[in-house]
Amino acid sequence: MMRAAVLVEPGRFEIQARPIPKPGRDEVLIKVAQAGVCGADLHIFNGHYAADSLPMIPGYEFTGTIAAVGPGVTGLPSGGKAVVDMNIGCGRCFWCRRNEILNCPDMRQMGITMDGAFAEYIAVPARLVIPAPDDIPFGVFSLTEPLACVVRAARKSDITFGQSVVVIGAGPVGNLHVQLLRASGAAPIIVTDLSDDRIAIALDCGTDIGVTDPAQLQQAVVDATGGRGADVVIESVGNPTLYREALRLMRKGGHLAAFGLTGPGETLALPILDTILQENSVKRSVAGMGQDMHDALTLLVHGRIRIAPFTRASYPLAEIQPAFETIADRPKDLKTQIVLAA
Ligand SMILES: NC(=O)c1ccc[n+]([C@@H]2O[C@H](COP(=O)([O-])OP(=O)(O)OC[C@H]3O[C@@H](n4cnc5c(N)ncnc54)[C@H](O)[C@@H]3O)[C@@H](O)[C@H]2O)c1
Ligand SMILES: [Zn+2]
Structure with a gap:
């Protein structure tokens, strides 16, 4: 079993014991190390967004280690660090081939339309896993998704x-x-x-x-x-x-x-x-996906982004409720991280 922060209704997380997901065909099980709290997570918490998805495990700005791989997955070694692209398209349609995944008719998003990463483990499609260097701390990688949004915006403009x-x-x-x-x-x-x-x-x-x-x-x-x-x-x-x-x-x-x-x-x-x-x-521009995620990770790996301003507030999973409730009172904490494993 694993621990997961389930948003059971707007404004209320419950730490629940859930079965560790089993990676299916072409899936990878990620042991989550940490997951950042984004503005959209707060909107979900406050009941203003994705209310239809509750009860749900939110969290999509995450990084961790590859814990296991399902049938058909090669080239992703167990124990390696990774970041994950949260946007799941069908991979075949007109929009997916243009890296405009949010326009895919079958688009799903981890932590928004389905369970996400405020949990010890998450199973994800292998094609969305991006290996990351082992000698760099997780705190650096957890900025990949928000930075990818910014990379996409800069590219589009x-x-x-x-x-x-x-x-x-x-x-x-x-x-x-x-x-x-x-x-x-x-x-x-x-x-x-x-x-x-x-x-x-x-x-x-x-x-x-x-x-x-x-x-x-x-x-x-x-x-x-x-x-x-x-x-x-x-x-x-x-x-x-x-x-x-x-x-x-x-x-x-x-x-x-x-x-x-x-x-x-x-x-x-x-x-x-x-x-x-x-x-x-x-x-x-909306979100960051595909090449945006790769480019964001490259920038982080090569030290182009100072992460210190984003790492001042870390909470264990057990304290996710106060972490969310106090965000508005902590403007100096640019980012709040939920830390699950070192
Ligand atoms: N398009 C995308 O891909 C994408 C991705 C991520 C976030 N977003 C959006 O980008 C926006 C910024 O995200 P964030 O997480 O930094 O939001 P945030 O709400 O945490 O920060 C917004 C900032 O704007 C400031 N602000 C509020 N009113 C202001 C005003 N009248 N004049 C000047 N500043 C003002 C606030 O003090 C705050 O520092 C949000 O709308 C978010 O939904 C878009
Ligand atoms: Zn598609």
């Missing part, structure tokens, strides 16, 4: 060196945007957040200019970009008002990277003629 970028929101993901922008040579990097603590972390992560007063943001961007506005503005909060603000902050011919998830019915009005005449664009 063609981020490159010398570009001025505004990041709206210095949450955990906003701070990963900042670090990837820094690694990509984007300059200057301007970050805005209402929280002094979050801006302090963003400055530590490589931001050039941090703005906490919304009234000063536009002028700060104008001053930092030769009066033009930013080449790229990344919305990483999920607030329709901030999407409108993003359009005001970008230069003619600039890109809005639509990343923060709003409520389902929200809309953004674009002046058609102006955006054509200026050649503005909106680049959307």
